[in-house]
Amino acid sequence: MFSRSIARQLLRQTPGAARPVAAAPAFTFCQPSLFSLTQQRLLSDTTKQAIDKAVASAPVVLFMKGTPETPQCGFSRASIQILGLQGVDPAKFAAFNVLEDPELREGIKEYSDWPTIPQLYIDKEFVGGCDIIVSMHQNGELAKLLDEKKVLAAAEAEEAAAAAAGEEKKE
């Protein structure tokens, strides 16, 4: 059951999903759903609710192949590296491994109306896939967005807040 496996994934998350999770070799081979070829599969309510919950589980959520420690795809790896470079607060970040759950893997594509993985959500809003993350990283839009959403780790966030409000800087 999908909702249960989401719960399991949620439980597994330490802040920032930093705990290593063993890769699931059973799912590393890509099996595109046959449904999508012949008919539009409708996202079931339970799947949708479970994804709603996943998207809301942290301010910054990445649906990826593999885990932050062991990404199973170069695009997922690039995305996680960028979030790290930007200084996203691990306590405000969650990663979901779509390879662990075929239903999540297909469901998220329909949920986001986006056919590829990884997918980044910030404050429950879809931001984009790897190419968009990379281009926003390069043009400064990502830094600005993460700062506005207050999801950067303490040092960066305090600096930004102090600069913005002209407040006394705390230790």
Place this chain on the structure above:
Amino acid sequence: MASKTPVEDVIREKITAALHPTTLEIYNDSHLHAHHKAMENSASSETHFRLVIASEAFKSKMNPARHRLVYGLLKEEMAREGGIHALQLRTLTPEEEERRRAQEAAPATQTKPAQ
């Protein structure tokens, strides 16, 4: 069955017909990913593509909407088993493309850092 690049041909046809691009670059990066785990049961040599598209159709659209437009055109190819596994997109308007070319031609005069 003459073409050795049927997927690339379809990409070119569909994007040209729908978006009338001023620039369309198609790079087949599949060979770079041939040993990647997800490809171990794939016989296709057309699984990973990188596209640079400049089109008026992208005007006043944010990047996610531009990408969705392209994904929509190639929906069938992406959903099919053994079809397109990864699609990297760079979507620009002709104006953005021109600015990019100008910047690349004269990087020294650029004031904004690239990174």
